[in-house]
Amino acid sequence: MAGNDAKVPVFQAYMNPMLAALRASGGRATIADLEARIVQAMGLGPDVLAIPHKPDQPGRAEVSYRIAWTRTPYRTRTRGR
Numbered sequence: 208m209a210g211n212d213a214k215v216p217v218f219q220a221y222m223n224p225m226l227a228a229l230r231a232s233g234g235r236a237t238i239a240d241l242e243a244r245i246v247q248a249m250g251l252g253p254d255v256l257a258i259p260h261k262p263d264q265p266g267r268a269e270v271s272y273r274i275a276w277t278r279t280p281y282r283t284r285t286r287g288r
Contacts, residue, residue, distance in 0.1 A: 224248040
């Protein structure tokens with residue numbers, strides 16, 4: 208996995224592309240739309256997108272996992288309202 212980690216940007220690298228994507232979408236976007244805009248802005252290729260978060264559970268890409276962590280501080284709290 209160490210070789211694959213070298214290809215996947217650290218989660219902090221997703222911050223500016225994510226903020227730009229939110230601005231471009233008027234402050235609201237679906238998770239899928241945000242991910243697509245971020246991936247495009249960063250120019251991430253299919254080889255990077257194919258790297259799974261957990262090699263034994265290929266259902267989630269490492270890029271998607273890191274974008275989720277990047278989104279976390281900016282989520283709107285809607286539960287319990």
